[in-house]
Amino acid sequence: MSKRALVVLSGGQDSTTCLYWAIERFGRECVEAITFDYGQRHRIELECARRIAERAGIDQLELPIDTFAALGGNSLIDTAMEVAESPDSDLPNTFVPGRNIIFLTFAAAYAWQKGISNIVTGVAQTDYSGYPDCRRETIDSLSATLQLGMERKFVIHTPLMHLSKKETVLLALELGAIDAMSDTHTCYEGARPPCGRCPACVLRAKGFAEAGIEDPLVLL
Amino acid sequence: MSKRALVVLSGGQDSTTCLYWAIERFGRECVEAITFDYGQRHRIELECARRIAERAGIDQLELPIDTFAALGGNSLIDTAMEVAESPDSDLPNTFVPGRNIIFLTFAAAYAWQKGISNIVTGVAQTDYSGYPDCRRETIDSLSATLQLGMERKFVIHTPLMHLSKKETVLLALELGAIDAMSDTHTCYEGARPPCGRCPACVLRAKGFAEAGIEDPLVLL
Numbered sequence: 060m061s062k063r064a065l066v067v068l069s070g071g072q073d074s075t076t077c078l079y080w081a082i083e084r085f086g087r088e089c090v091e092a093i094t095f096d097y098g099q100r101h102r103i104e105l106e107c108a109r110r111i112a113e114r115a116g117i118d119q120l121e122l123p124i125d126t127f128a129a130l131g132g133n134s135l136i137d138t139a140m141e142v143a144e145s146p147d148s149d150l151p152n153t154f155v156p157g158r159n160i161i162f163l164t165f166a167a168a169y170a171w172q173k174g175i176s177n178i179v180t181g182v183a184q185t186d187y188s189g190y191p192d193c194r195r196e197t198i199d200s201l202s203a204t205l206q207l208g209m210e211r212k213f214v215i216h217t218p219l220m221h222l223s224k225k226e227t228v229l230l231a232l233e234l235g236a237i238d239a240m241s242d243t244h245t246c247y248e249g250a251r252p253p254c255g256r257c258p259a260c261v262l263r264a265k266g267f268a269e270a271g272i273e274d275p276l277v278l279l
Numbered sequence: 280m281s282k283r284a285l286v287v288l289s290g291g292q293d294s295t296t297c298l299y300w301a302i303e304r305f306g307r308e309c310v311e312a313i314t315f316d317y318g319q320r321h322r323i324e325l326e327c328a329r330r331i332a333e334r335a336g337i338d339q340l341e342l343p344i345d346t347f348a349a350l351g352g353n354s355l356i357d358t359a360m361e362v363a364e365s366p367d368s369d370l371p372n373t374f375v376p377g378r379n380i381i382f383l384t385f386a387a388a389y390a391w392q393k394g395i396s397n398i399v400t401g402v403a404q405t406d407y408s409g410y411p412d413c414r415r416e417t418i419d420s421l422s423a424t425l426q427l428g429m430e431r432k433f434v435i436h437t438p439l440m441h442l443s444k445k446e447t448v449l450l451a452l453e454l455g456a457i458d459a460m461s462d463t464h465t466c467y468e469g470a471r472p473p474c475g476r477c478p479a480c481v482l483r484a485k486g487f488a489e490a491g492i493e494d495p496l497v498l499l
């Protein structure tokens with residue numbers, strides 16, 4: 060079992076906190092990051108992820124996934140769609156079916172090639188959107204699937220799984236990751252500085268407020 | 280539970296047999312096919328898949344996946360590599376880690392959008408290469424993962440899972456799919472008519488010989 064870890068880094072607050080968690084847990088020299096360019100509406104996320112990895116002194120691989128854009132049908136990719144509730148589902152139209160399963164499977168494929176056993180992801184069951192692929196039981200099932208399908212031992216670490224946004228901010232504080240938050244991206248509108256009004260901005264602001272910490276992104 | 284089915288069609292003998300199996304089981308008007316352009320070394324597979332779908336009178340979606348080529352490192356994609364045993368693994372270097380997991384997850388994402396509940400794949404545990412993502416237990420685990428991760432009921436059908444190549448040929452005969460075999464592609468060398476010498480050609484020839492049926496591809 061290798062002591063090396065691969066962090067799925069989106070450029071957001073949660074995965075950035077996970078990057079610092081992995082650095083503390085495994086040591087900087089044993090951590091690398093993977094970021095997916097899946098045609099996300101807000102390209103600034105990719106630039107944020109690059110800056111975050113650089114600031115943390117971590118190697119980062121950016122991998123393309125052109126398939127979600129070809130599938131279409133959701134507002135995180137399709138710029139013609141408004142972010143909204145889905146008319147025919149309980150899930151919001153920001154739900155990209157299979158997104159985290161695909162991300163973690165490609166992360167595992169890369170980890171397989173490099174002999175890395177630990178994969179770290181910022182998914183959280185407490186995520187307001189209630190995406191089913193962020194839940195503990197989905198991740199546990201996927202972990203079993205990947206180990207069976209690749210004949211390799213993997214541990215998928217989800218340090219934020221049961222944390223509230225307030226607790227995630229406090230964890231970032233403990234890990235010395237607050238300054239790095241100025242490089243993260245959260246806003247669904249793609250604005251920087253953030254719009255402050257979309258559900259993602261409101262949730263982030265609430266977490267910082269409850270933790271009693273100023274968000275360096277808002278101070279930009 | 281919808282009565283519609285999505286067949287993962289690679290353009291090979293196994294997935295073509297599965298397409299005819301699905302047509303018999305669900306009815307032609309309830310079946311569609313999905314084919315992945317993942318940068319496979321032998322582009323002829325894609326042309327074969329198109330012809331097979333057309334011959335069967337089935338709608339087919341071709342989806343790109345550019346990620347495996349970006350990951351590199353295996354001979355089914357990387358044209359600079361020879362097909363061979365891997366020096367540092369029990370698996371041959373044709374093993375693309377996570378390939379079937381990715382295919383079935385994207386198939387499920389498309390099925391999710393279209394309200395299709397049945398996914399059909401030609402994976403077989405008896406496959407000579409022993410790819411671990413073709414085994415029953417991997418597929419069962421993935422099926423659970425997809426249902427949890429997408430909050431949708433899916434059945435992954437694997438009609439060939441425990442069949443020998445001979446039995447697969449006999450099933451194709453029973454389903455009236457032998458003629459369609461002339462449009463399939465198997466050869467690892469990418470040759471058409473097939474080289475007859477690579478492991479994939481040898482395995483295919485053995486199956487037809489044992490079934491006592493002439494392979495229409497070889498008669499081309």
